[in-house]
Amino acid sequence: MAFQWKDLKFTHTEANLIPADDKVNVDYNSFLKNFGEEGNLIVIATKDKKLFTPEIYKKWSELMHQIKSDKEIELVITVDNLQKLTKNDSSQTFELKPLVDQSKTLDENYLKQIKSELFNKMPFYEGLLFNKKSGAIRSAVYLDKKIVNTIARKEYVLHNLIPKLNKFKDETGIELHTSGMPYIRTLNAKTIVDEIGIFIGAALLITSLIFFFFFRSFRATLISLVIVIIGVMWSFGIIALMGYEITVLTALVPTLVIVIGIPNCIFFINKYHQEYQKHANKAKALQRVITKTGTATLMTNLTTAFGFATFIATNNTLLSEFGVVTSINIIAIYLLCLIIIPIFFSYIPAPIPRHLGHLEREYLTSFMNWIVRTVKFNRVGVYVTSVILLVFGIIGIYEIRISGSIIEDMPKKSAFFDDIRFFEKEFDGVMPLEIMIDTKKKNGAMKLTNLRRMEDLEETITDIPELSKPLSIVNVAKSFNQAYYNGNPDFYTLPSPNEEFALLPYIKNSLKNSKDNQLKSYISDDGSVARITTFIKDENGEKMKSIETQLRNKINKIFPSPKYEVIITGKSLVFQKGTKYLLDNLLSSLLFAFLITAGLVAIMFRSFKMVLVSIIPNLLPLLMTAGLMGFLGIPLKPSTILVFGIAFGMSVDDTLRFLAQYRLELSRNDWKIKKSVFATFDDAGISMFYTSIVLFFGFSVFMLSSFGGTIALGGLVALTLFFGMLSNLVLLPSLVLTLNKTLANEQELKTPIIDILEHTDEELDELEKKNN
Incomplete structure (x- = not known):
């Protein structure tokens, strides 16, 4: 029996307590088929105001560059490499240009200007990369989806990522908070x-x-x-x-x-x-x-x-x-x-x-x-x-209550558990809840009428206190509209019917020419299926049934069946x-x-x-x-x-x-x-x-x-x-x-x-x- 120990393997996936043929798993697998593994996001954040000082910002920039250069990483979204949309009328596209001029980052006043622009002129990233009220800043690190459920994920997090984060903390004295499903798992x-x-x-x-x-x-x-x-x-x-x-x-x-x-x-x-x-x-x-x-x-x-x-x-x-x-x-x-x-x-x-x-x-x-x-x-x-x-x-x-919490059984005295609570407080959680909308028509998800339906649903999501600000193709469309008006945040809205004709070519061309754009993951290749992502605080797991009921009632009104098929899924719901x-x-x-x-x-x-x-x-x-x-x-x-x-x-x-x-x-x-x-x-x-x-x-x-x-x-x-x-x-x-x-x-x-x-x-x- 001891000779068999060499074949022992430790699980690299979280427990799925539902039979494979159950509708909940069928829906979740359908989502994965369209958009790939959802749990590949690691977030790194800090509330330290010294981040936007030249010396610390340089160390932060170096840290993010090192992480981005790792072969296990698919994408890193951080202040240092943030792109802003600008309009190119000659090619009828929106181009991504760097927010930060690296040659000026030694100037503290310039860094304060960047922070002000991020907080006041880029509403797309609010709730995603920053908390305007508390000043918390975070970076989004997307792992290669192919390694999320393999031993390579464990090796990377334990022997590569964590040492880099510890080194940054030792050199700067700044406390970092790290979370996300791959990290937690x-x-x-x-x-x-x-x-x-x-x-x-x-x-x-x-x-x-x-x-x-x-x-x-x-x-x-x-x-x-x-x-x-x-x-x-x-x-x-x-x-x-x-x-x-x-x-x-x-x-x-x-x-x-x-x-x-x-x-x-x-x-x-x-x-x-x-x-x-x-x-x-x-x-x-x-x-x-x-x-x-x-x-x-x-x-x-x-x-x-x-x-x-x-x-x-x-x-x-x-x-x-x-x-x-x-x-x-x-x-x-x-x-x-x-x-x-x-x-x-x-x-x-x-x-x-x-x-x-x-x-x-x-x-x-x-x-x-x-x-x-x-x-x-x-x-x-x-x-x-x-x-x-x-x-x-x-x-x-x-008197017994039923727990829907993913992290309730996790070690409460550990640092990574404290980090989970940090992100729940600052960014409304790290547990994803996904909504997949199938319009059953090619490019149907990009039509203005359907975008408005999605915006209506997102307003309901925003009104539910347990859920975070949603992210979807609607946010992308709003960013395009803002860029069309030269970055004016007052125009961070969906285009009006009169503007749709002018904007649609820009949107199509931009998505078509930007294969590596992470935002494209919120719409399927043929444009028929859209995805809305929100996050839920783990402590609200017990309220999941009532939250799902609220969402389903709204969905049934604005996305009637059989014209549309809408699936509510995500790890927290599963x-x-x-x-x-x-x-x-x-x-x-x-x-x-x-x-x-x-x-x-x-x-x-x-x-x-x-x-x-x-x-x-x-x-x-x-x-x-x-x-x-x-x-x-x-x-x-x-x-x-x-x-x-x-x-x-x-x-x-x-x-x-x-x-x-x-x-x-x-x-x-x-x-x-x-x-x-x-x-x-x-x-x-x-x-x-x-x-x-x-x-x-x-x-x-x-x-x-x-x-x-x-x-x-x-x-x-x-x-x-x-x-x-x-x-x-x-x-x-x-x-x-x-x-x-x-x-x-x-x-x-x-x-x-x-x-x-x-x-x-x-x-x-x-x-x-x-x-x-």
Whole structure:
């Protein structure tokens, strides 16, 4: 598996949470086909007034020239190379001439004049290159679209662009702010990669310390660490073998292997110690670990694997890959534990009293005694508390908000996150929202009537406070009209019908002869399709639905179908739609998990009532977690949606272990209900407590992350599993005792299809006689 690591690849695209054939993706791909990759813009800005002083301006100019000379760069728009439109009547074109005379840039008064001209006479660039109110200046750097989704983008940003920006800052002392989707995605991905090692190291350290605290055995701790380390190596190898990339989700798999693998080790070693304490026969104890605990642990690992496998049914590539890889690795780590632990303990000396002391430790017996007393004497209190918590959860669910934010899960303490907020404040955001208008006629987008329709739509966009000033062919046409009147900003308007005849040849000739003009990217080659680009502040992602409704209502009025076809798309909209898609599928995936669990319980117990008893204690912790999310203001988003499937798949393990042991105790104790329930605590209770503690602290490791989503995922799963442990140790036996007359009916509990119980040899003989 280690040899497969050479084929590991890290994702260079952001997560697309929607199926490829969904209309949202079809529309987005249609946009990309017409205009190419939209997310190739990097912006560099400063508010420092010293920028327009000769020395600093020279350094700024050199920086932009160096960036422009890089082969990875398609275009740089900055004050230093800014062009202004001038009219050429002889050729009936508008020509681009430099705004800045480089020979005069050592004159500070000249630079102030340039700044004044930019701010007062070039309205086209307002909101694009400068903020007139605050004085912020920025440059637009367009990456080559071919490298945006490749490793070349990462190499350029990390090893070329950032060093140049740092050098400028060191030489001038001017603070630069950098953002844009390529920049954000690169630093975000780097943080993900950096954290993989932190998660694995922290998970190994915490789980091994807890393990040693429980068992007080260096050998047992060592073999458990060896097993999970091999499991981690396998997890990376499996990802590479399957041709998957390391994404924000698959990066969690190695740590999950540790968190799930250690509880497996606990169950096997704890059972070995229990058996050895009974009869001091090492070979017999190891045989029962394999034949009985091995089968029981297989079923519980299967339920965990099925919990993760529910993500495969979402019809989403990112989640499906996560579900596939995690499910395979759960079974793989189970097999490692099943095979290696008995072999290892067969070679080393038998456990000594110090190793077995954990079975009778005072804090553990005190906790279990409290559980037993609560179940025995206060079941009414248990049910009242459960109902209160249920009501709490349901009320909290109504308080949950849905997040449409792309950057909410990004590291909030990082410099690039602060830069995102800077651009949201100064330039109304960096998350693009695109509108594509198909006039279905050649050069239809350049007709004055359609330009006026687009201008009408842009006025609606401007009136929406969450959106930035739009940029489109309308702005280009207004600039042409301004140039026609010798640069007078009062004429930065669309031409009147009388002016259209004179201007149209100029516009056509200018666009035709300016193949490298970036502004041409706002109209298709045949002139039939136009593009309007605006930006939205990320914090307004939750308002995307109402914003889209406002735009769609206006579009339907001014661009009636089927004469026009208008698509609203862009990365911000695709992400918001992806979040909604996940939410729509959350209920179905959880229902699928419930059905699988119910099926496994039905196969094992052949009892419908057992199915109900197994589901209820695991449903309550999920509702409590959802309620806490509502009251604590934790939104539903891709990362937190995963909590419910993961937590349910792992929490139900304790339920199956308890019920399996309970069924065994019934047969041992002549179907005496109370005696069987409390005997179940003696055998299964300790392992349930140990594994729940390991899982709680294991998932808490993810809270070390700088990503809000990973922190929420780790914290919420840990909390849900803690609730699940209490629910399975308190509510589950209470339900069993309350429903004892039916659940304990010997005819009801028929011989299971799959027997996962740890019978003694004498019990197996007795059961065989009964069956005969």
